[in-house]
Amino acid sequence: MARDVIVVGAGPVGLMTAGELRLGGADVVVHERLPAPTHQSRGASFTKRTAECFDQRGLLDRLGGTEPADSHFGGVPIDLGMLAQDHYGHRGVSQFRTERMLEDWVGELGVPVLRGREVTALRQDGDGVVVSVEGPGGPSEERAAYLVGCDGGRSTVRKLAQIGFPGTDGRRGFLTADVTGIDTRKRRIGENLPGGSMVMAMDLEDGVTRVVVHEAGTPPPRDRDALSFTDLADAWQRLTGESLHHGRCRWISCFTDTSRAAAEYRRGRVFLAGDAAHVQPPAMAQGLSVGVQDAVNLGWKLAAVVTGRAPEDLLDTYHAERHPVGEQLARNARAAIELRLTGEEMDPVREVVGELLSHQDAAEYAAGMLSNLGVRYDLAKGDHPLLGRRMPPDRTLTLLDGTRTRVAELLRTGRGLLLTTDRTTAGTARDTGHLDVVTATWTAPPDPALDTVLIRPDGYVAWTSPGTTDDLTDALHRWFGRGHRSSSRPRPQGWA
Known part of the structure; x- marks a missing residue:
């Protein structure tokens, strides 16, 4: 099938x-x-x-x-x-x-x-x-x-x-490993060293430390399968004067500056x-x-x-x-x-x-x-600063039944979202597939004003009122189709 x-x-x-x-x-x-x-x-x-x-x-x-x-x-x-x-x-x-x-x-x-x-x-x-x-x-x-x-x-x-x-292509080589049993009180989150070398240590969970070493002038390793923890520990000691050789390596690899x-x-x-x-x-x-x-x-x-x-x-x-x-x-x-x-x-x-x-x-x-908060897509014509950006997920609203919620919680289903303070506007979207329509009031009024906002399933704002010159119906059809094209499939497990 x-x-x-x-x-x-x-x-x-x-x-x-x-x-x-x-x-x-x-x-x-x-x-x-x-x-x-x-x-x-x-x-x-x-x-x-x-x-x-x-x-x-x-x-x-x-x-x-x-x-x-x-x-x-x-x-x-x-x-x-x-x-x-x-x-x-x-x-x-x-x-x-x-x-x-x-x-x-x-x-x-x-x-x-x-x-x-x-x-x-x-x-x-x-x-x-x-x-x-x-x-x-x-x-x-x-x-x-x-x-x-x-x-x-x-x-x-x-x-x-x-x-x-x-x-x-990459010109620089880096060694990285997850290590237990080492003391990193002098933890270095990306410490630059003379000559263009770098060391880094970062705590993960359960006593595991992520260690990264770049020794200036070191080319990308040709055979990552041949790497040993000794290679990394030797480089760390040359650069810092500290020994990690007693550590227990859970995983080691390498990467380059290929982009x-x-x-x-x-x-x-x-x-x-x-x-x-x-x-x-x-x-x-x-x-x-x-x-x-x-x-x-x-x-x-x-x-x-x-x-x-x-x-x-x-x-x-x-x-x-x-x-x-x-x-x-x-x-x-x-x-x-x-x-x-x-x-x-x-x-x-x-x-x-x-x-x-x-x-x-x-x-x-x-x-x-x-x-990545600076990402903005060209989604509609208008001057509202949220157009093409993600709707702030922690923005709070009060629903008609008095429940207070966050925008992020309204997106849990993976469906689109039309948030509006106007019940008439809400009716415009009732025939549009795979879209949740929510009438609510903002806990704190947005500045600039935002009476209605159309949010795609990925959280990005596709239409606002005021602030958008495009027609709401056109925006609904562009991103969410028409009601007669809605899927007849049952909702999968996990849908609210």
Whole structure:
């Protein structure tokens, strides 16, 4: 039986994509090459915007305790305390912990995650995509209407779809490991050393410390399988005079300062998300974060198309909205690495950047790029400052029955949302599919005024009154289709 969507890769991005698709009513399956979940944790932080994405699906609290993460650009600190909006990210969250949380969630939604299954070939036709899979039962072929590659920086899906991956090759090598049994009272969150070297230690959970070392002049390792913890511990001791050799290494790997963005996020019926679409050095906690936001942007759109609620051209907005974010990420990562790891000759530039970031406007712009709060899509004509931006998820409202709630809680179902203080306006949207209409009053009146706001399932504002010149009916039909195109499928488990 053909599926609506096959997702390749069961990392955070693949699982988030699958969950978003299922919330939208799509029949989705995840294929993962590895036979079992890995305890490796490349990502250990995520941005404020990604925390909001988790929160709007009721997932943030499932992760348990986290630490607030400060911000910097290329090692030059940004004082987030002087900004009106909270830009603090979350750190100390191992990628394994995030993946485990997301796999539990998609399991509750009824999404099968099939492990030990490697996609080796694909072909497209007018009706869908056929993939060849090597699995425990031998080779097989599976068909779906669409395919989403979330299979990492060396993406097989990207290569099979023949999508270009322009950018810069890595010139610097980094060693990273998760270590127990070491004392890091002199914990260094990205300490720069003379000559362009860098060391970092960050506490994860259960006494595990993430350690990263870059020794200036060290090229990217040629064989990551040949790495040993001794290599990292020796480099740490050369740079700091401290020994980590007594530590117990749970996982070791390497990375480079390669920075690339796919030329296309969509080719026909094949999509890319996460590291399959963009890779960069993990110096700014951006990779996992931007990938999760790719998933949240794509999932509801693809579900709307496969369930017949929206025309296929809605899918073109995925590349239009997310590709510029990936290109900016690649550019910023290159700039930040050069600023941080070039030797003392870069000091005058660091001083100038530091002076610029001491000004609130410059700090807000830079923090917005790094927290992803600065992302704005071209969604409608108008002058309201929220148009094209995410609706602040902590904005509170009082419902007609007197209940107080947050915007994030109203987005838990993965449906669109029309919030209005006017019951007449509410009636306009009653025939629109996959949209929750809520009449309420703002706990604190927004400034500027906001009587009605149309919010997409990913949290972004597509229409406001006042402040938008486009017609509300046109906006409803563009993003949510018409009532007669609503899906007749039953809601999946986990829908409110």
